[in-house]
Amino acid sequence: MPVRDTFGLVPPGSELALDLFFVPFAMLFAFGMWRRMRGFGLWRAIVNSPGGIRSAIGRLGSNALLQHRVALRPRGWPHLAIFFGFLVLLSATTIVAIDWDIARPLGFRVLAGARYLYFEVFVEALALAFVIGLLAALAWRLVRLRRVARDQRRIQYQFLILIGGLLYMGLTGFLLESLRLTIRPVPWADWSFIGVRLASALSLIGIEHIAKSFYVVLWWSHAFVAFSLIASLPYTAFLHAAAAPLNSMTQPGIPQRELNAPFDLRTLMDAGDFDVKVGAASVADLDAGQRFALQACTNCGRCDEVCPATAMGTALSPRWLVQKLRAKMLSGSATQDLLATDILAPAELWACTTCAACVQACPVFIRPVDYIIPFRRELVARQRLDKRQTEFLANLSLSGNAYGLPAERRNQLAAELRSAARSSEE
Numbered sequence: 522m523p524v525r526d527t528f529g530l531v532p533p534g535s536e537l538a539l540d541l542f543f544v545p546f547a548m549l550f551a552f553g554m555w556r557r558m559r560g561f562g563l564w565r566a567i568v569n570s571p572g573g574i575r576s577a578i579g580r581l582g583s584n585a586l587l588q589h590r591v592a593l594r595p596r597g598w599p600h601l602a603i604f605f606g607f608l609v610l611l612s613a614t615t616i617v618a619i620d621w622d623i624a625r626p627l628g629f630r631v632l633a634g635a636r637y638l639y640f641e642v643f644v645e646a647l648a649l650a651f652v653i654g655l656l657a658a659l660a661w662r663l664v665r666l667r668r669v670a671r672d673q674r675r676i677q678y679q680f681l682i683l684i685g686g687l688l689y690m691g692l693t694g695f696l697l698e699s700l701r702l703t704i705r706p707v708p709w710a711d712w713s714f715i716g717v718r719l720a721s722a723l724s725l726i727g728i729e730h731i732a733k734s735f736y737v738v739l740w741w742s743h744a745f746v747a748f749s750l751i752a753s754l755p756y757t758a759f760l761h762a763a764a765a766p767l768n769s770m771t772q773p774g775i776p777q778r779e780l781n782a783p784f785d786l787r788t789l790m791d792a793g794d795f796d797v798k799v800g801a802a803s804v805a806d807l808d809a810g811q812r813f814a815l816q817a818c819t820n821c822g823r824c825d826e827v828c829p830a831t832a833m834g835t836a837l838s839p840r841w842l843v844q845k846l847r848a849k850m851l852s853g854s855a856t857q858d859l860l861a862t863d864i865l866a867p868a869e870l871w872a873c874t875t876c877a878a879c880v881q882a883c884p885v886f887i888r889p890v891d892y893i894i895p896f897r898r899e900l901v902a903r904q905r906l907d908k909r910q911t912e913f914l915a916n917l918s919l920s921g922n923a924y925g926l927p928a929e930r931r932n933q934l935a936a937e938l939r940s941a942a943r944s945s946e947e
């Protein structure tokens with residue numbers, strides 16, 4: 522009967538050695554994740570997000586599991602192939618561990634008979650998609666490397682190393698399977714449709730005599746790269762894999778074009794407490810969900826690509842603004858007054874048109890415009906406005922329009938403009 526032979530080709534004791542080998546990597550991972558996740562009140566932010574926990578789980582399903590935002594992008598398919606391939610390979614490894622460590626000692630096998638054969642075909646197909654997605658992502662990032670801003674290169678190199686590591690995992694996975702079939706041929710080998718072809722190719726170059734030692738070396742290197750990737754997750758761009766799904770759960774969930782209100786006047790009046798903070802001067806003044814979201818930024822620049830203020834050559838780059846806030850938070854300077862030091866300059870904050878194009882473009886659910894508005898409100902509270910901005914705000918509050926026109930004159934002006942537009946069309 523077909524059955525999974527998990528540790529059959531490595532020396533006795535390798536299973537225990539592998540578990541011990543994993544311990545320092547697991548500790549590094551756990552420590553890093555603890556540092557990244559603590560102090561944000563994540564659970565509270567998720568529970569208090571609009572719609573509560575049910576909506577948050579819905580957003581997790583649509584954004585993280587179905588990859589809704591990535592799937593709609595023109596170049597989204599490599600990410601989809603990598604994501605689903607990775608998910609299946611991770612689940613397959615877990616099933617193999619359960620089969621070997623739990624089911625086998627209890628006297629039955631999960632991966633046996635027809636179930637095992639279908640498992641082989643499914644996992645190999647997704648592993649193939651995973652490798653193709655990684656090759657496409659690698660090519661795209663290499664081509665793009667020269668075009669990205671200098672400060673974006675570091676994160677691009679991290680992504681290249683990450684893709685290289687995952688590619689190594691995918692390719693060595695196929696190679697291990699083919700060596701297994703070379704060393705211990707089985708009648709059901711054809712179900713491993715890639716492994717069996719690779720095994721035939723290996724037999725052509727005649728490596729049977731070193732196949733067993735090659736298998737052991739490859740097996741350990743495969744484990745080393747896998748463990749290194751796990752340990753690196755909290756410290757590298759790989760963090761977005763954990764931060765983005767959680768971030769999507771804490772999102773305000775308001776329509777894209779609606780800005781966050783600093784307070785609800787009715788609630789304040791009911792409570793009789795008007796001691797409310799309207800704006801923000803430092804990262805610490807942002808709410809917990811916003812601070813957590815900064816960690817998810819991959820410095821990809823998609824927000825810059827769609828930002829009209831960036832395109833017009835103003836001082837605003839939403840990517841750079843988010844990166845500056847992120848750097849302040851991670852360097853322990855969260856309480857530094859960013860307006861007093863002009864780390865956030867009025868020119869960049871006022872350049873934003875609040876169009877929210879950046880919100881729609883961000884693949885990890887960051888809302889750059891929601892960082893700009895609180896700092897802008899604080900500039901107003903500190904009266905750091907030039908003459909034009911003061912006039913603009915006074916006009917808005919007194920006449921309800923930016924030009925300070927009385928209502929009847931405004932309607933007349935609108936009618937004149939409409940008629941001028943009609944005549945120019947004719």
Ligand code: SF4
Pocket residue numbers: 824827828829830831837839872873874875876877878879880889890
């Ligand atoms: S909301 Fe502001 S930062 Fe975002 S794309 Fe529009 S102008 Fe740029």
Ligand code: SF4
Pocket residue numbers: 817818819820821822823824825839840843882883884885886887889
């Ligand atoms: S805010 Fe989003 S779109 Fe902008 S650089 Fe960061 S991850 Fe990319």
